[in-house]
Amino acid sequence: MNIYDIAAQAGVSIATVSRVLNGKGNVSEQTKDRVMQVIDKLAYTPNAFARGLGLNTMKMVGIICSDVSDIYYATAVSTVERELRRNGYDSLLCCTGDQLENKRKCLELLISKRVDAVVLVGSKFKEKDDNSHILAAAQSVPCVMINDCLDAPNIYGIVCDDFNATREVVSNLILQGLRKIVYLYDADTYSGVRKLSGYKAAFDRHGLTPDNRVCIRCERSIKDAKNQIHGLLEKGYHPEGVVTSEDILAVGALKALAEAGKQVPNDVQIVGFNDSILAKCTLPELSSIDNKVEALSITAVRTLIDIFAHKNVSSKIMVAAEFVRRGTSL
Amino acid sequence: MNIYDIAAQAGVSIATVSRVLNGKGNVSEQTKDRVMQVIDKLAYTPNAFARGLGLNTMKMVGIICSDVSDIYYATAVSTVERELRRNGYDSLLCCTGDQLENKRKCLELLISKRVDAVVLVGSKFKEKDDNSHILAAAQSVPCVMINDCLDAPNIYGIVCDDFNATREVVSNLILQGLRKIVYLYDADTYSGVRKLSGYKAAFDRHGLTPDNRVCIRCERSIKDAKNQIHGLLEKGYHPEGVVTSEDILAVGALKALAEAGKQVPNDVQIVGFNDSILAKCTLPELSSIDNKVEALSITAVRTLIDIFAHKNVSSKIMVAAEFVRRGTSL
DNA sequence: TTGTACGCGTTATCAT
């Protein structure tokens, strides 16, 4: 069942069928109707591969993320997919895990499938020394990074102002008189580094010496966060505040502190990051920094659409975060 | 840059290049090397559209789900994508939301993009009266449903034994002497109905009259679940057990009961469903029924791969659930 | 307004 069959049945040429199909060129109402009737009757669908071959696009965008089962990434992917579809693009999803080799392979695969662009979700794709995999992809198609950026041609970064958000939150705790404020984080990524810098900057701003700072790196899991806080308590360090790079770490911290008999937020204040659903599961509910995944995702897609339309777009866009106060802070 | 360029550079015909590329047919080591060198030098990648046109497949499978930002679906999508990739297939993701019209459109879109199969994630695609959208898709490609099934040609269902799991859990509560056991659920889907039936069957098994049963339907949100339980308490109904169709509802129930000063699990036991990360966020942590999303997803992909290989596959596969006891039950 | 004919880049079939 192809365009020739339709043309034959309708008694016209394939050119006319094509015109009807794509609404281009002048076709008389009469023939258009006749062609449409045949198309409906035979339930004809144009072959996307042939069309792709001719037009050199199947209107697909690759979405690459390390792990969609993570709530934060899932929300981003969900939003990106929705916005792409709104603009007539399908989404080719690739979950890479954490291994560089896999990321490279996935990017190559997407490029080989001739996607029109790639959206990189999350700040886990840049490597310290070697970003050839991203640069290579950008050689073929525009690449938009959500929550990360890389200064190179054809690469666009949409990020959140994690630095400021963290600095303000920690600053506020300090202003309240808190000094023993722990920062719990999970990754050395672009946004990870900026959050950490924000934490440190808050101490600097208030003239506190670096030895006041307690930064602990742990796995992105409730369990490890919990263990780390328990470890502190056992060492006799009783935090007055815990700020984390991820809600999930805040959940772990809250658990540990509750188990140790601490009153939250009176004895200890806790602030998470992402304002994910996890923040609403605990009791008290977590205060959290909303880093605006949806806004970032929408902006990412808009950027892409603008690029397709050959409009001018900025290669880096920063969005403000928002502190959401709930039950774990005063 | 196409196969002709490679052929010219290597001084062979395109047929030979194609053979080298696909490892088919006999090519002498010597020419193979020469061709490979040119391919590497020019960083040539075959055009996927042209290949798709010829082979009538681009090795892509459509994944359709109502909402990837939902943890449960996200886990399923993540697993399906990974398994598909392991088998050489890419994933075209479609999130439909809850409107039938949109589901229909997405399915049509996937079919029009000539995917090799469709995986329907979650039991939100079947409608009471009209499943023409699924049947239509199945006319073109095999359709595998995760957590749902539909008895029709070319449609395969991978489900979890939600009925038994729920019945056993409720049964166990009854055996402990509990009578005022509330069932909180969010959807009338295939698995939703089976869970509810399991709840009811437990009462029947122990000779309890139907008026002992309290089934409350609510939105899939912490807030509404909380409200519903608060409503019960205000009416003077103090549950001894709350079983839910989703962890998120159990979270809401736990919140309401804690706020009302109930001791969990001593005054009230709570059991969630899915054994998602949410179950590990609360304090005490939620007991939950693990409905084996990953196993279902893996089985779904295996089924698909078997279908592609023309092996015999069963049109319905049921997997056993597993009760995970944590802090909200005895 | 409509039709003809070619190009898109493969794979596969048949010769050689």
Added chain:
DNA sequence: ATGATAACGCGTACAA
């Protein structure tokens, strides 16, 4: 072992 050539199904420039 290798090459010429025909599909594959569409869009479109150009002709009518």
